[in-house]
Amino acid sequence: MFSTPEKIVIGTASLDTLETPSLILDKEKMERNALALRERLKRFQVGFRPHFKTPKNIDVFRTMVGADSGPATVSTLKEAEYLFAHGITDILYAVGVAPNKLDHIFDLRRRGANLSVILDNAEMAVQVAAKARAAADPLPVLLEIDSDGHRGGISPADPELLRIGSILSEGGAHLAGVMTHAGGSYDVPGEAAITEAAERERHAVVTAAEKLRAAGLPCAIVSVGSTPTAHFARNLTGVTEVRPGTYIFFDLVMSGLGVCRDDEIAISVLATVIGHQSRRGWTIVDAGWMAMSRDRGTASQPVDQFYGTVCDLDGRPYPDLVMLQANQEHGIVALRPGAAQTPPTLPIGTRVRILPNHACATAAQHDRYLVVNGGREIEVVWPRLNGWTA
Amino acid sequence: MFSTPEKIVIGTASLDTLETPSLILDKEKMERNALALRERLKRFQVGFRPHFKTPKNIDVFRTMVGADSGPATVSTLKEAEYLFAHGITDILYAVGVAPNKLDHIFDLRRRGANLSVILDNAEMAVQVAAKARAAADPLPVLLEIDSDGHRGGISPADPELLRIGSILSEGGAHLAGVMTHAGGSYDVPGEAAITEAAERERHAVVTAAEKLRAAGLPCAIVSVGSTPTAHFARNLTGVTEVRPGTYIFFDLVMSGLGVCRDDEIAISVLATVIGHQSRRGWTIVDAGWMAMSRDRGTASQPVDQFYGTVCDLDGRPYPDLVMLQANQEHGIVALRPGAAQTPPTLPIGTRVRILPNHACATAAQHDRYLVVNGGREIEVVWPRLNGWTA
Numbered sequence: 001m002f003s004t005p006e007k008i009v010i011g012t013a014s015l016d017t018l019e020t021p022s023l024i025l026d027k028e029k030m031e032r033n034a035l036a037l038r039e040r041l042k043r044f045q046v047g048f049r050p051h052f053k054t055p056k057n058i059d060v061f062r063t064m065v066g067a068d069s070g071p072a073t074v075s076t077l078k079e080a081e082y083l084f085a086h087g088i089t090d091i092l093y094a095v096g097v098a099p100n101k102l103d104h105i106f107d108l109r110r111r112g113a114n115l116s117v118i119l120d121n122a123e124m125a126v127q128v129a130a131k132a133r134a135a136a137d138p139l140p141v142l143l144e145i146d147s148d149g150h151r152g153g154i155s156p157a158d159p160e161l162l163r164i165g166s167i168l169s170e171g172g173a174h175l176a177g178v179m180t181h182a183g184g185s186y187d188v189p190g191e192a193a194i195t196e197a198a199e200r201e202r203h204a205v206v207t208a209a210e211k212l213r214a215a216g217l218p219c220a221i222v223s224v225g226s227t228p229t230a231h232f233a234r235n236l237t238g239v240t241e242v243r244p245g246t247y248i249f250f251d252l253v254m255s256g257l258g259v260c261r262d263d264e265i266a267i268s269v270l271a272t273v274i275g276h277q278s279r280r281g282w283t284i285v286d287a288g289w290m291a292m293s294r295d296r297g298t299a300s301q302p303v304d305q306f307y308g309t310v311c312d313l314d315g316r317p318y319p320d321l322v323m324l325q326a327n328q329e330h331g332i333v334a335l336r337p338g339a340a341q342t343p344p345t346l347p348i349g350t351r352v353r354i355l356p357n358h359a360c361a362t363a364a365q366h367d368r369y370l371v372v373n374g375g376r377e378i379e380v381v382w383p384r385l386n387g388w389t390a
Numbered sequence: 391m392f393s394t395p396e397k398i399v400i401g402t403a404s405l406d407t408l409e410t411p412s413l414i415l416d417k418e419k420m421e422r423n424a425l426a427l428r429e430r431l432k433r434f435q436v437g438f439r440p441h442f443k444t445p446k447n448i449d450v451f452r453t454m455v456g457a458d459s460g461p462a463t464v465s466t467l468k469e470a471e472y473l474f475a476h477g478i479t480d481i482l483y484a485v486g487v488a489p490n491k492l493d494h495i496f497d498l499r500r501r502g503a504n505l506s507v508i509l510d511n512a513e514m515a516v517q518v519a520a521k522a523r524a525a526a527d528p529l530p531v532l533l534e535i536d537s538d539g540h541r542g543g544i545s546p547a548d549p550e551l552l553r554i555g556s557i558l559s560e561g562g563a564h565l566a567g568v569m570t571h572a573g574g575s576y577d578v579p580g581e582a583a584i585t586e587a588a589e590r591e592r593h594a595v596v597t598a599a600e601k602l603r604a605a606g607l608p609c610a611i612v613s614v615g616s617t618p619t620a621h622f623a624r625n626l627t628g629v630t631e632v633r634p635g636t637y638i639f640f641d642l643v644m645s646g647l648g649v650c651r652d653d654e655i656a657i658s659v660l661a662t663v664i665g666h667q668s669r670r671g672w673t674i675v676d677a678g679w680m681a682m683s684r685d686r687g688t689a690s691q692p693v694d695q696f697y698g699t700v701c702d703l704d705g706r707p708y709p710d711l712v713m714l715q716a717n718q719e720h721g722i723v724a725l726r727p728g729a730a731q732t733p734p735t736l737p738i739g740t741r742v743r744i745l746p747n748h749a750c751a752t753a754a755q756h757d758r759y760l761v762v763n764g765g766r767e768i769e770v771v772w773p774r775l776n777g778w779t780a
Contacts, residue, residue: 017490018490019467019490019491019494019778019779020488020490020778021778022778022779053718053719075680075718075719076719077409095664095676095719095720096664096665096674096676096720097664098410098662098663098664098676098738098739099662099738099739100407100408100409100410100662100739101409104409119664119665120665121665121666121738123737123738123739124664124665124738124739127738127739144665146667149670151674151717151720151722152664152665152667152674152720183717272488272489272490273488274485274486274487274488274509274514274542275486275509275510275511275514275534275542276511277536277542280539284486284541284542286485286486286488289685289751290465290754291778293683293684294683294684294685294686294751295679295684296684327541327573328443328465328750328751329443329465329466329485330485330486330541330542332541347513348488348489348511348513348514348517349488349489349490349513349514349517360718361679361684361718364680364755365754366777367776367777368777368779386757386776387756387757387758388409388410388411388412388681389409389412389758
């Protein structure tokens with residue numbers, strides 16, 4: 001049913017010779033990011049279920065976990081199939097489950113995947129419980145908790161919480177716990193504000209878990225997840241696992257929030273100068289929104305990075321040089337409006353590396369990672385898993 | 391060197407049963423869009439070189455041309471390889487050529503592709519001419535003309551025009567003509583304004599062609615291209631070919647400009663309702679920016695469609711219902727701010743179709759088209775060619 005992407009073989013290649021645009025992954029930085037967060041989380045004695053939606057590649061995922069195993073968080077069933085094909089069985093599908101996905105989910109479980117799902121409403125709970133009973137398979141379900149009004153989820157104060165928990169528990173499913181995602185933590189810059197967001201995230205799920213338990217309902221898992229809160233949480237009491245994803249690569253949004261430095265960002269888009277509009281101060285490169293994505297996450301931050309920060313071939317940012325505008329395969333590189341310095345001289349054929357606003361979005365525009373290890377030589381090519389269906 | 395995507399086989403499937411999100415292509419609408427533009431352009435006796443960057447699929451491209459042949463415009467060399475593998479030889483690579491792509495380009499030509507390129511500067515002209523001489527292959531080159539200050543290109547008034555033409559012509563390349571893209575036509579709504587943009591586009595390339603010819607330089611091809619100008623141009627005197635792409639699907643940006651109606655938009659994203667936040671008037675669906683793209687092209691238009699217009703399963707828009715916000719795999723559907731009516735009731739499991747801001751960007755988030763023919767049954771699945779490298 002599912003075929004993993006084939007290994008991509010290329011000959012000798014380096015950042016100096018590759019056709020552009022290409023997505024470059026610096027393994028050295030990625031490994032440092034992986035290690036730093038695992039080290040930080042040790043103090044909390046909390047489980048770690050990294051989100052696969054950022055890398056969508058098995059080698060990066062193994063670096064996240066530091067092992068060949070799971071557990072994993074996924075955002076599509078295609079990701080679940082892929083990880084399962086690579087021997088990872090403990091998988092949380094962390095998007096509210098829809099009726100049309102249930103057959104696929106139960107099929108994956110029949111084949112041996114220990115897949116769990118989330119939901120936040122009674123209608124879906126009724127359907128899931130009935131399907132689980134019919135399949136004689138107590139599907140583990142986490143209740144999605146709204147910790148910051150960002151998206152979906154039940155408020156811990158909502159009486160529906162207990163009703164939905166009971167529907168699942170008394171039906172044929174297994175009420176496995178509660179989970180939340182502090183999406184709002186992406187909007188508040190600085191350690192103090194993110195630490196507060198992390199505490200709100202923790203408080204919401206722990207409160208929900210306590211309510212369920214007080215009502216005699218099971219709630220073994222208490223799961224939180226976001227890159228900012230994983231880095232700045234001071235207290236994870238009552239939380240059993242965290243699910244960050246973006247941290248493995250980091251990006252300009254995370255740097256703008258103060259979660260990382262620019263030189264910790266592990267992915268960049270390699271591009272080549274193809275023209276100039278000197279009168280306008282523009283340099284045209286052969287990477288546009290198709291290579292960078294249309295994500296403009298830094299537009300609402302104090303320092304707007306437009307479509308990305310432009311760096312030299314060794315990854316050093318040119319001061320105030322950004323991709324100001326993007327067409328499908330063209331990027332317009334220029335100084336940030338208001339910048340005082342002289343722009344660098346970038347003759348035709350010059351290669352640059354552009355840091356992304358949002359790692360998940362930029363990586364998704366590519367089907368492979370060209371992997372360097374601190375230098376310019378491509379050591380290996382890792383395919384990415386895009387799309388929803390095998 | 392290049393393998394075409396395999397045929398994707400699915401069993402019986404319909405919009406009522408498919409896993410979501412999925413990219414749906416209505417063949418009936420697409421064929422109507424293809425025919426309408428070919429009919430319109432007949433009055434001008436002008437060549438037609440549709441842009442492959444929008445569909446990136448051979449079956450859609452054949453519908454554009456109305457035949458198994460070219461000519462074609464492409465935005466990547468991967469697209470050129472794919473079309474060549476499908477027997478199409480007359481191909482224009484319409485992104486300013488970079489030094490690192492020349493070996494690949496001459497290799498494609500050695501294998502039989504009649505590939506031509508564009509450039510807008512003397513440095514690149516020198517490199518291209520030298521490479522063409524060394525390869526004993528007079529690569530056809532079009533000079534990129536700036537018709538509206540939108541991106542790259544030489545102004546027709548710039549003396550560099552003749553110098554670059556001479557470098558190519560006296561070197562080893564073949565100065566084949568001039569080309570432009572009226573990117574500015576996407577910013578001016580209404581037939582009158584777009585007709586003016588079309589005339590500016592025509593005037594710029596025809597002026598450039600006349601200057602080259604007056605200087606004794608060859609200029610056989612005079613090429614323009616954009617979906618709005620192809621639909622509203624009244625005069626194409628002196629133009630030899632047009633290169634539109636988006637028109638084959640259309641999108642909300644084109645509808646906002648008055649180039650098409652919403653019911654002519656041939657692609658949509660199928661999604662399923664997975665939750666509600668009733669207090670906020672939100673319906674949550676399982677399609678976010680990963681399925682829609684982050685393109686917000688209508689944000690600068692009189693009517694903002696946010697991340698897309700929400701329609702029922704048969705493609706009828708719900709009044710003022712849009713995807714207001716998007717996360718990676720979640721979309722927040724709600725009434726447009728300020729809308730007066732009552733939102734529709736969309737219970738859990740309800741399927742909707744969401745029209746895209748920008749066809750090229752939304753289609754690029756998917757690896758296949760699920761093709762319907764006016765109805766709900768999936769008749770065939772057509773793979774898409776994403777990325778840059780085979």
